[in-house]
Amino acid sequence: MTYAITQTCCSDATCVAVCPVNCIHPTPDEPDFGRTEMLYVDPRSCIDCGACADACPVDAILPADRLTGPHAEYAAVNAAYYADREPEPATGPNFHAWGAPSFTRSLPSDFAPIRVAVVGTGPAGMYAAEDLLLHTNAEVTLVDRLPVAGGLVRYGVAPDHPGTKGVGDTFSRFHSHPRVRMHLGVEVGKDVTAEELAAHHDAVIYAVGAAADRRLGIPGEDLPSSIAATSFVSWYNAHPEVAADAVDLSRAGRVVVAGNGNVALDVARILVTDPAGLAGTDIADHALAALRGSAVREVVLLGRRGPGEAACTASELLALKHLPGVELVVDDHDPRIGPAIEGAAPGGPAALLRDVRRERVEWSRPAGEGRRIVFRFHSAPLEVIGTDDVAGVRVSADGDAARIPAGLFLRAIGYRGLAVPGLPFDEASGTVPHEGGRVAGLSGTYVVGWIKRGPSGGIGANRTCAAETVGTLLADAVAGALPSPAHPARAFGRLVRSRNRHAVDARGLAAIDRAERSRGRAGGRPRVKFGTVPELVAAARGRR
Numbered sequence: 001m002t003y004a005i006t007q008t009c010c011s012d013a014t015c016v017a018v019c020p021v022n023c024i025h026p027t028p029d030e031p032d033f034g035r036t037e038m039l040y041v042d043p044r045s046c047i048d049c050g051a052c053a054d055a056c057p058v059d060a061i062l063p064a065d066r067l068t069g070p071h072a073e074y075a076a077v078n079a080a081y082y083a084d085r086e087p088e089p090a091t092g093p094n095f096h097a098w099g100a101p102s103f104t105r106s107l108p109s110d111f112a113p114i115r116v117a118v119v120g121t122g123p124a125g126m127y128a129a130e131d132l133l134l135h136t137n138a139e140v141t142l143v144d145r146l147p148v149a150g151g152l153v154r155y156g157v158a159p160d161h162p163g164t165k166g167v168g169d170t171f172s173r174f175h176s177h178p179r180v181r182m183h184l185g186v187e188v189g190k191d192v193t194a195e196e197l198a199a200h201h202d203a204v205i206y207a208v209g210a211a212a213d214r215r216l217g218i219p220g221e222d223l224p225s226s227i228a229a230t231s232f233v234s235w236y237n238a239h240p241e242v243a244a245d246a247v248d249l250s251r252a253g254r255v256v257v258a259g260n261g262n263v264a265l266d267v268a269r270i271l272v273t274d275p276a277g278l279a280g281t282d283i284a285d286h287a288l289a290a291l292r293g294s295a296v297r298e299v300v301l302l303g304r305r306g307p308g309e310a311a312c313t314a315s316e317l318l319a320l321k322h323l324p325g326v327e328l329v330v331d332d333h334d335p336r337i338g339p340a341i342e343g344a345a346p347g348g349p350a351a352l353l354r355d356v357r358r359e360r361v362e363w364s365r366p367a368g369e370g371r372r373i374v375f376r377f378h379s380a381p382l383e384v385i386g387t388d389d390v391a392g393v394r395v396s397a398d399g400d401a402a403r404i405p406a407g408l409f410l411r412a413i414g415y416r417g418l419a420v421p422g423l424p425f426d427e428a429s430g431t432v433p434h435e436g437g438r439v440a441g442l443s444g445t446y447v448v449g450w451i452k453r454g455p456s457g458g459i460g461a462n463r464t465c466a467a468e469t470v471g472t473l474l475a476d477a478v479a480g481a482l483p484s485p486a487h488p489a490r491a492f493g494r495l496v497r498s499r500n501r502h503a504v505d506a507r508g509l510a511a512i513d514r515a516e517r518s519r520g521r522a523g524g525r526p527r528v529k530f531g532t533v534p535e536l537v538a539a540a541r542g543r544r
């Protein structure tokens with residue numbers, strides 16, 4: 001029996017570091033690392049010790065003989081990666097005992113502790129903080145503009161992906177670390193300036209992600225029921241900046257989504273999943289209620305290119321194929337679609353569409369009673385039609401245009417980084433210019449995650465990204481290139497309290513966590529989130 005890595009793989013290589021026989025690849029020191037959709041266990045070398053499964057932060061590794069349902073195909077998926085690869089030698093220069101990839105970054109033992117502020121408590125910020133705390137004696141100040149930690153783990157990962165959310169437990173171990181100070185609900189650029197933050201620390205790492213969404217720039221995009229998928233994701237995840245009534249699902253039988261990346265698949269899945277299946281998750285109460293009364297029966301995923309260029313990962317599409325009570329259909333409106341699917345190389349999303357029904361969809365008919373997701377390729381959105389609200393979407397079609405009636409339009413065309421006050425910003429890419437994570441022209445200032453490399457890649461990609469940034473920072477520290485802080489460590493806490501009396505610290509965060517978990521207990525849910533800033537702040541004070 002061997003183990004196999006499955007759908008929720010976050011590719012952060014925690015498993016690689018604990019494998020005693022180096023049977024998980026690609027490792028961070030192999031060229032394929034970061035280029036494959038996931039990591040794979042080599043069934044020829046796996047010794048079935050389970051060390052990887054114990055270490056996996058997202059519960060993605062399972063015994064291959066116990067894979068069922070949507071996971072059933074992963075034994076073959078893992079094995080296929082090694083089909084034309086030689087087994088790793090058990091000795092020799094390329095064999096690392098205990099498989100340990102080199103994540104070694106440290107400071108000389110006689111180096112005085114440095115103080116590093118990390119702005120943003122999502123995956124990128126927390127991998128950077130973890131790296132500093134595990135490998136150096138640095139003191140870390142965690143800052144987040146929301147009064148609760150987690151970033152995209154809390155507000156981006158879909159509620160029906162609890163395994164992926166499990167990585168949050170790995171990060172939360174560091175929230176109460178003795179060398180961590182936490183200031184949540186504090187916005188850099190509003191409550192404190194970037195200069196003030198820098199003046200209290202040896203270095204500042206910005207891990208602020210990509211907080212905005214991209215726009216299509218087409219007519220009708222601002223109609224009330226035309227919204228960014230990122231807002232829809234925030235809505236079902238109880239983000240305090242999206243109102244409970246921001247989405248109306250009572251009207252639309254059909255929803256059109258622009259884009260077919262993993263965010264598009266997330267929103268499509270949530271829209272057509274039987275709400276009973278979501279009732280045991282941490283989905284926002286208002287979203288669960290809206291989904292229970294939802295009129296939505298059909299979601300159309302628009303790809304502006306063909307099946308071979310679908311932006312989703314194969315693992316997420318595979319999961320969609322196993323969604324109970326939901327039919328997948330490919331709209332066969334263009335002669336290029338069939339051959340692209342039939343001729344697709346194995347392993348990618350297009351090949352997974354081979355056994356999906358293809359039909360020429362008649363859009364003038366209203367959505368039927370059964371729940372279904374339609375993939376429509378070679379169709380870019382040209383206009384959101386409607387006067388007071390969305391009535392449909394006009395899309396390009398084989399040199400012509402087609403009209404798809406719909407009552408809700410979601411653009412899932414990617415996130416976009418926002419400029420950070422005091423930092424340079426590249427408008428075209430929505431990122432901060434940097435060299436190995438060091439912000440161009442600003443000593444002691446660093447970036448990590450999506451604000452550094454753009455909004456792509458899953459959670460685990462941030463681990464190697466953080467390793468690079470922390471490596472650069474530590475090299476700068478050793479080279480004496482960090483500016484000395486003008487103020488002592490405790491002064492920053494005083495400054496924050498003088499500016500914002502609602503700031504939440506680690507104890508407040510723990511109180512929120514306890515209160516949310518306790519709210520969830522009665523309904524058998526992992527937690528019921530507080531959905532507004534006042535509620536979060538009150539819970540932090542033990543008043544909820």
Ligand code: NAP
Binds near residue numbers: 264457
């Ligand atoms: P994405 O993967 O970049 O997909 C964006 C989609 O929008 C693509 O289909 C793209 O088409 C399309 N698009 C972009 N501009 C367009 C335009 N002007 N008109 C029409 N279509 C347009 O972005 P995402 O879905 O937001 O995901 C962001 C990252 O988060 C990805 O790396 C994703 O894998 C990750 N993520 C992972 C998970 C998960 O693992 N479960 C969940 C959510 C997000 P083209 O390909 O033609 O440009």
